Amino acid sequence: MKSILLVPLLAILISTNLLGKPKTWPVFAFQNGVHFKTTSERVKVLKELGYDGIGSAKLTQSDLPLLERLKHYEDAGLQLFSFYVGGRLGKNGHSYAKEISEAIAQLKGRDTILELYIQGSKTSHTDEHAVAFVQEIADQAKDSGLRVVLYPHAGFYVDTIGDAVRVARKCKRDNVGVMFNLCHYLKVEPKTDLKAALTEAKPLLWQVSTSGAEIGGNNWGQLIQTLDRGTFDQNNLFQILRDLGFSGNVGFQCYAIRGDSRENLKRSIEAWNKIQTD
Numbered sequence: 001m002k003s004i005l006l007v008p009l010l011a012i013l014i015s016t017n018l019l020g021k022p023k024t025w026p027v028f029a030f031q032n033g034v035h036f037k038t039t040s041e042r043v044k045v046l047k048e049l050g051y052d053g054i055g056s057a058k059l060t061q062s063d064l065p066l067l068e069r070l071k072h073y074e075d076a077g078l079q080l081f082s083f084y085v086g087g088r089l090g091k092n093g094h095s096y097a098k099e100i101s102e103a104i105a106q107l108k109g110r111d112t113i114l115e116l117y118i119q120g121s122k123t124s125h126t127d128e129h130a131v132a133f134v135q136e137i138a139d140q141a142k143d144s145g146l147r148v149v150l151y152p153h154a155g156f157y158v159d160t161i162g163d164a165v166r167v168a169r170k171c172k173r174d175n176v177g178v179m180f181n182l183c184h185y186l187k188v189e190p191k192t193d194l195k196a197a198l199t200e201a202k203p204l205l206w207q208v209s210t211s212g213a214e215i216g217g218n219n220w221g222q223l224i225q226t227l228d229r230g231t232f233d234q235n236n237l238f239q240i241l242r243d244l245g246f247s248g249n250v251g252f253q254c255y256a257i258r259g260d261s262r263e264n265l266k267r268s269i270e271a272w273n274k275i276q277t278d
Helices: 002-015 039-049 066-075 098-106 127-143 161-171 182-188 194-204 234-244 261-277
Strands: 027-030 053-055 082-090 093-096 113-119 147-150 176-181 205-210 249-252
Touching (some): 027 261, 113 127, 176 182
Parallel strands (some): 027 249, 082 113, 113 147
């Protein structure tokens, strides 16, 4: 009788993480590291290596129209998690490519995130300007059932996770959250308390990107490497996220990593699998 009861009990413990099993998240590669000529090749390699899909994709850099591209991933059981889009704050408001609005309409009803960057000078613009831009995109996205995450990027108006959280809150839109990007965090605010920054972002944190990185690095070659390289403690980052109950997607930033694309993707997913079991 005891052995019969142990089976369902064990299942409950595992499903609720009470045995201390590490939480896993959907994982994708940034398009900037999936260097193959066709969508079919990208899908094939990502599927073979064990990725859940691709993300931070460009709207126009593809051999196929948007909906056909999505179908290739879906047919393979993969997901196109997110698109990297944005705009610029200017003297007379803001501007952005018309392709963003067109894509939002095409993506209606899909579980796709818009990673929104905001270019502009902190000395020439204010949160009011940024909020107006985000709200415009968010309202279009709302009509299509899409979520928006503010993407902190070094040198942009929103360049820290704190900036993203502050602007997102001011937007007062329930489909606007934030994304944490390790390489930009280490580039812009390396001395900020990581746990405190993520804790503050927690209610709005819907997506995270990481990469192998050198502590104290100041260029992209040092801050964006395959996940098995670098001195930054990935285990610590994801333990913090587990403790915070993060339940979003995780992407591997791959910008300008040299070498064979397939080998780089293989090294990163193998390192990821090890992080999940350590």
